[in-house]
């Protein structure tokens with residue numbers, strides 16, 4: 382008996398040791414480095430230039446006939462007028478009338494170039510909400526602390542911060558070692574087919590590919606939603622795919638006085654209920670695992686043990702994340718019925734009922750695979766599952782390796798400029814223009830290098846009172862300066 386007890390205690394001790402070892406082995410991913418020295422920049426001038434850019438309503442509309450392209454012409458003119466040194470020194474190429482590529486030739490042209498991206502278009506303003514804006518969305522209002530308006534965060538803040546950084550480095554006599562390309566699309570908010578896609582074709586045609594690509598993405602936010610205290614710099618190493626399916630239930634219609642046991646509406650409702658009750662499988666590997674490790678290393682002992690020992694706690698982690706919409710979106714392909722239609726009259730049973738279901742595909746899943754799983758879950762021949770014709774869709778983006786040198790370099794730059802944050806790799810739930818650049822680099826990162834943003838400000842993106850603090854904007858300029866500076870040398874020094 383004593384021996385059995387001893388054996389059990391021994392096992393418990395070994396298990397505890399393994400759990401603790403794994404928990405602490407998550408380590409601190411923070412590389413060693415000293416915070417960068419900040420450059421003196423003329424922030425007032427930078428604020429004025431961004432504010433002037435906000436005033437130009439470069440609005441994307443799903444119906445391209447309603448887009449007013451004169452604003453895009455004006456925006457391009459404005460950039461040229463405000464940043465003459467940049468346009469005099471860098472080569473510039475206009476792509477499909479309104480998108481812009483800049484090329485800053487490196488001292489060593491054989492080195493693979495890098496690409497920085499942003500977009501010049503913004504989403505429209507919901508007319509109903511116009512009176513809820515503190516300042517007009519295209520007024521470009523800047524007070525002591527904040528720049529207000531549509532596009533300040535998404536994505537003219539990034540765009541102007543990149544321009545300011547180049548301008549600043551040119552004044553300092555800097556030339557990069559690696560060639561730096563900059564690409565600004567003009568229709569990201571409606572899929573990027575006219576802007577980013579055409580720019581990507583330009584690069585392909587000219588045989589240009591990139592060491593790494595940095596586009597907009599998650600910025601620096603409070604760590605609360607990740608369950609940690611430090612602010613998080615979320616760098617997306619992939620983005621989810623997008624697919625919409627149409628479910629069509631067919632049957633015999635008829636008079637509502639003598640309905641069959643099951644009507645088309647009932648059949649369709651049943652199919653949707655099955656989809657909601659059986660979520661697609663969670664995928665906790667790959668980039669998601671890297672995310673768990675990065676946030677786990679910052680957690681208190683118990684959650685740290687759980688995050689560090691996925692081999693044992695996978696089920697628990699899945700349950701915790703599945704419980705909230707944001708957590709659920711991180712670990713699986715999501716299922717969202719968004720439109721339902723059937724019937725024309727209260728006493729007629731419709732012969733057909735239709736539903737539209739939107740899926741956001743996690744890396745590891747594919748459009749074909751999800752369609753197969755949906756059919757198996759519904760398991761009813763009376764319900765047709767099909768992709769609506771002409772519907773936009775994309776597979777999940779390949780995952781860029783978060784252990785690559787390029788990711789580590791980017792991480793280092795983030796820590797240099799934002800020493801109090803935790804860099805967390807992960808999968809972006811939303812799409813960016815990089816979806817058109819997947820063949821041009823294995824290292825595609827989506828991170829808006831602006832300073833820390835209040836969680837409430839994140840919600841203003843695409844919403845009411847979009848804004849950015851001047852402090853965050855200034856940090857953003859410092860970030861892009863530091864990033865580009867590390868890719869070359871100062872010729873004057």
Ligand SMILES: [Zn+2]
Pocket residue numbers: 500535536569597
């Ligand atoms: Zn954007």
